[in-house]
Amino acid sequence: MRIVSLAGGIGGARFLRGLKAAVPEARITVIGNTGDDITLFGLRVCPDLDTVMYTLGGGIDEDQGWGRAKESHVVKEELAAYGMQPQWFGLGDRDFATHIVRTQMLNAGYPLSAVTEALCDRWRPGVRLLPMTDDRAETHVVIEDDEGRRAIHFQEWWVRLRASVPALEIALVGAAEARPAPGVLDAVAEADLVILPPSNPVVSIGTILQIPGIREALSEKTVVGVSPIIGGAPVRGMADACLTAIGVETSAQAVLELYGAGLIDGWLVAEQDAGVRLDGVRVEARPLIMHDDEASADIARAAVTMAEELA
């Protein structure tokens, strides 16, 4: 069985660990969000790709959900001693090495997809991890505060401001010119089914869907999504702030409508959202909290089973 899954960061990565456990025989290709990528201290950082890679490869800080286990922060402290900005982004020493390798390869001319494959040679995540694009497509957020109305990098809004200033607009700069990374459209074409994990529907899944050609390719497939919203609140993270920015209600119903019946064939919601309905979409209610690996695997298994039935 060939499965394609899209993925953002923590939630997506944990779901994918469940998916691997649920269907160990499946060949899984993960299309990762790179809209959050940022260049810090001259080093290219890909938070979502790394979270997937570290989580599936056994290197993740399990408590935090991102970054490396047993991490130290000497480099970051030294950079601060030099007065380097920004200081609001958490980069550990082990993590720095990943960004140094990536940056050196990118500067040598390798595309991000090749770099990601090289990094995965070490981590062996058990899935094929592809960036959504090798091109620069960066999520920017328009805010308005004392300094006026301006666009800032997604990470500045998300990490530095903790999404406390309302996002007036969220835009994927460069989306129109970006092309899916090599392998993305082929993987979708060859997939038996597609699973959307409960990642952020705006800045993770929504970002990937903006790369020209990806949504169209997915629409040809049996796609089952897992709602990232339970009872009107995000399972984790600050998806509500993102949904509000694009004028969408924070509900399992609204996210399903955002994705649309043209894309989605099946939709898993939590039991309190059992009333969700959309023509052309089969909706199933079940426990959706990923409180441990077993729970994640159960949810993933339900998604796969539903997709197989729909296919």
Add this chain to the structure above:
Amino acid sequence: MRIVSLAGGIGGARFLRGLKAAVPEARITVIGNTGDDITLFGLRVCPDLDTVMYTLGGGIDEDQGWGRAKESHVVKEELAAYGMQPQWFGLGDRDFATHIVRTQMLNAGYPLSAVTEALCDRWRPGVRLLPMTDDRAETHVVIEDDEGRRAIHFQEWWVRLRASVPALEIALVGAAEARPAPGVLDAVAEADLVILPPSNPVVSIGTILQIPGIREALSEKTVVGVSPIIGGAPVRGMADACLTAIGVETSAQAVLELYGAGLIDGWLVAEQDAGVRLDGVRVEARPLIMHDDEASADIARAAVTMAEELA
């Protein structure tokens, strides 16, 4: 009093600490060797500038003589886990931060002299530290081994091979086109005296003297040098291997002749080398082992006194 001093790495840096202590009122400009600089993992490393900066700024590993005190090596271990080469160059986590800052500034278009000034804003070494040049002038070493005759970077010969393979030739690639860094010739012109510490006469002092214009400018000044050779052996390091490569005997006499009476006005040698003579050069014998800061200061004071008398 304005003093210009050239400097290589460990020996030069320790001598400079003595010089600062000997003449605390002096304004000292240090012209640092950059022929050993190397790009590792995409980061620009300037071993000699950093050794001077850390030593005078209180950040050096005193036992080792190079690198940062209280250093850890997480990044290096992680890079090795990714299979990154080379693994023979010792880069600590604290040190990495310096190279990250430097590389980011260089990539942003700042010349090395401006970058070095910015790094020194933190370290406050108490001297003005200038790279010999902002241009690329790299020391390469010609060796012949099982893989044939070939030129390798100085660091590969020095650090990886520990100078165990004879150097057939030592060349400063790019020297002819290099220009002294901004401030270098002005500092020399304004100097009351020039001191050459007991740095490597080939790959440290000799390298700096190869940058067009520097030797000529120094020749106009009163220059006192401290012999790096005591009784036929280097005070520290592997200067003998470098001297042999350029066909010069490892002796205080031969190094003086290498520098030449056109450059040198005064020459401090160890007591066992009291017989050294060269027309036009005043030679003085005294203890030259820098076994502690006080000894270094004594030697530096003797050099300054001699230069003042000769001026």
